[in-house]
Amino acid sequence: MIETIVFDVGETITRDDRYWASWADWLDVPRHTMSALVGAVVAQGQDNAEALRLARPGIDIAAEYRAREAAGRGEDLEESDLYSDARPALAALQNLGVRVIVAGNQTPRAADLLRGLALPADLVATSGEWGVAKPEPGFFHRLLEVAQAAPEETLYVGDHPANDVFPAKAAGLWAAHIRRGPWGHLWAGSHEVVAAADWQVNSLTELPGIVRS
Structure with missing residues (x-):
């Protein structure tokens, strides 16, 4: 039971639409590019975070989270x-x-x-x-x-x-x-x-x- x-x-x-759109805007890449990168890593069986590393090689994701929060562009949920x-x-x-x-x-x-x-x-x-x-x-x-x-x-x-x-x-x-x-x-x-x-x-x-x- x-x-x-x-x-x-x-x-x-x-x-996750707005989540990925916000990352695209933050990293200054077109939203359709970010969407395509997410699709690519999914098809390869990789973690979604790999899309961020493809968009910006060498990215420190934890540091970017902190930077977004400091800039008033952090996580949001409605x-x-x-x-x-x-x-x-x-x-x-x-x-x-x-x-x-x-x-x-x-x-x-x-x-x-x-x-x-x-x-x-x-x-x-x-x-x-x-x-x-x-x-x-x-x-x-x-x-x-x-x-x-x-x-x-x-x-x-x-x-x-x-x-x-x-x-x-x-x-x-x-x-x-x-x-x-x-x-x-x-x-x-x-x-x-x-x-x-x-x-x-x-x-x-x-x-x-x-x-x-």
């Missing part, structure tokens, strides 16, 4: 960045008595911004707060610890096979792969993903039905 559902953030409950199914799906799950958690590979600042949206969630946390990121096993150990949840009663939902589906399964959780964003669409038909994911969904609104069944 699923008692806890954990949601990845980027391209699961939030759109209601319009949420996918339209995110808030209704989270609320429906809570109404079913499911513990809802949002936890992904984001900064402490992103955690504050997410909490500011007052999502229907019992807990919001990020890798930046925990000091350990997916796909490291420690991320999922920490997740289960703070959620006070048993792995066999916990479902992790995300778009990224290597960061979400595979390590969640390795940690003993259920896993749902959402066909959303570059990773979600590109790898949806992969034999490895199909075999590993317990469910593949096109919308978060499918999750209450999974819980009921």
